[in-house]
Amino acid sequence: MAERDKAFVEFVEAATPSLRRTAYLIGGDRHKADDVVQETLYKVYLAWPKVQRAGNPFAYARRMLVNVAYDGGRRPWRREVTIAEVPEHDAHGGDFATGHAERDEVLEALRALGPRQRACIVLRYYEDLSVEQTAEILGCSESTVRSQASRGLDALRKAIDRRRSPAL
Incomplete structure (x- = not known):
């Protein structure tokens, strides 16, 4: 070789x-x-x-x-x-069913985001990249990364809150 x-x-x-x-x-x-x-x-x-x-x-x-x-x-x-299928990952203990339910909630909310917001959230918070690194990868400005990540996190919070709040 x-x-x-x-x-x-x-x-x-x-x-x-x-x-x-x-x-x-x-x-x-x-x-x-x-x-x-x-x-x-x-x-x-x-x-x-x-x-x-x-x-x-x-x-x-x-x-x-x-x-x-x-x-x-x-x-x-x-x-x-x-x-709605989750790839294999390392288990970190805790209640197995609760962990999967919470992960499914987050993944469902993540899927609802637009592609740019989803990429910002994944790169910034899952991959733990800096704003500068994320901007370089996405080919955009740092302020765009900050605003997209902020809007994405807000949308994730609202989506998860809606799922957890019983309909009145």
Whole structure:
């Protein structure tokens, strides 16, 4: 195996779980997330020498992942009904059923956000990126990230409150 390919395989093994979770949270569907990650890694491989020279392949891949997810959402044949299915993750203890119910509430509310707000929320709070890093990945200003994240969090709070409040 060529040295280039070895380095790429190591990168894929290390980055795929995080890229897959991010793609799922942005797109809301496990199977679409797999497609987005596969297309992203294909594009990263094509640009691998350039990516390595840039020095931060994970940041490059994350930005490309967001772009691929956006592009896929614009194609009419890619618009499918999402399935409420959660990818595997590490359990952190606590009540299993309550944890799943709360996660399902958040995921449902997250799916209702627009693509830009959803990407801001996922990158800022799930991936724990700074405003600057998120702006760079999304190709927008820092003030746009702040406003989209703020509006997204407000929409998430309202959606979860509506679900938890009994209808009168």
